[in-house]
Amino acid sequence: MKYIDKLEKTSKKNNSLLCIGLDSDYHKLPRFLLDNRYPQFAFNKAIIDATYDLVAAYKPNSAFYEVQGEHGILQLKMTCEYIRAKYRFIPVILDAKRGDIGESNDRYDRFAFEYLGVDAITLHPYLGSEALEPFLKHADKMCYILCRTSNAGAGEFQDLKTGNIPLYQVVAKHISDSWNKNKNCGLVVGATYAREIKIVRKLAPSLQLLIPGVGAQGGDLKKAVQYAMDKSGEGFVINASRSIIFASNDEDFAKRAREEALKLRDQINYFRKGGK
Numbered sequence: 001m002k003y004i005d006k007l008e009k010t011s012k013k014n015n016s017l018l019c020i021g022l023d024s025d026y027h028k029l030p031r032f033l034l035d036n037r038y039p040q041f042a043f044n045k046a047i048i049d050a051t052y053d054l055v056a057a058y059k060p061n062s063a064f065y066e067v068q069g070e071h072g073i074l075q076l077k078m079t080c081e082y083i084r085a086k087y088r089f090i091p092v093i094l095d096a097k098r099g100d101i102g103e104s105n106d107r108y109d110r111f112a113f114e115y116l117g118v119d120a121i122t123l124h125p126y127l128g129s130e131a132l133e134p135f136l137k138h139a140d141k142m143c144y145i146l147c148r149t150s151n152a153g154a155g156e157f158q159d160l161k162t163g164n165i166p167l168y169q170v171v172a173k174h175i176s177d178s179w180n181k182n183k184n185c186g187l188v189v190g191a192t193y194a195r196e197i198k199i200v201r202k203l204a205p206s207l208q209l210l211i212p213g214v215g216a217q218g219g220d221l222k223k224a225v226q227y228a229m230d231k232s233g234e235g236f237v238i239n240a241s242r243s244i245i246f247a248s249n250d251e252d253f254a255k256r257a258r259e260e261a262l263k264l265r266d267q268i269n270y271f272r273k274g275g276k
């Protein structure tokens with residue numbers, strides 16, 4: 001099933017545009033889980049089982065698994081397989097920010113879509129569409145391409161003027177106009193830059209947006225939602241990782257994650273409906 005169809009089905013069923021980031025840092029896991037042979041997986045499984053009916057998608061960030069070596073990568077794979085087996089309509093976005101020459105991208109592509117079996121991936125645009133072709137050729141997947149990132153120093157390159165236009169705007173328009181032939185391109189824009197979200201939405205009226213930066217990074221949820229909406233009040237997911245998964249690191253961590261997820265899902269919906 002296509003990413004976009006999974007996203008639509010799950011977001012409708014759960015009335016949700018919330019994406020939970022499974023950034024399951026080994027060193028932040030509840031201590032009692034550390035006796036488990038697969039602590040990151042055990043943690044993810046508990047979070048997923050407690051939130052599956054509140055989300056539109058899950059987004060594991062590869063860094064938190066790679067840093068644990070092969071055992072971490074195995075647990076990332078176990079997590080992706082678990083979601084696919086038990087909650088088969090919930091799409092999984094691998095946050096890995098890949099981008100290399102085509103030959104190497106082909107291997108990154110197979111790691112994501114064959115080995116892990118995820119539905120979407122985050123990518124850098126810097127090498128151009130010719131290099132990203134191994135990803136872009138999959139009409140059933142989604143390529144979320146970095147456009148305006150959430151970090152404090154995002155503007156160093158992204159705001160540089162090309163002609164008179166900031167680079168991130170060139171990226172947004174170019175991807176919308178000429179990379180999206182397979183209807184599988186999305187853009188990453190940080191909630192910490194609401195004004196830029198508004199501009200990106202104008203330049204790319206129909207692209208899916210992946211919006212991190214609320215919660216721990218302090219982005220403006222209300223503006224992010226208002227500016228990100230397409231004509232149908234959809235067209236985006238809001239990601240939160242730490243503020244949900246590490247709401248508690250006690251026995252009640254999954255219950256507390258559910259409470260935070262519920263709160264954020266409902267806030268997103270409130271602002272979608274024009275709430276002030």
Ligand code: NUP
Nearest residue numbers: 021061149150190212216217240241242
């Ligand atoms: O611009 C970006 N900002 C960002 O935080 C692009 C991203 N992919 N992310 C990722 O979103 C980041 O790497 C992390 O996985 C997640 C945000 O986590 P948190 O701040 O909600 O804990």
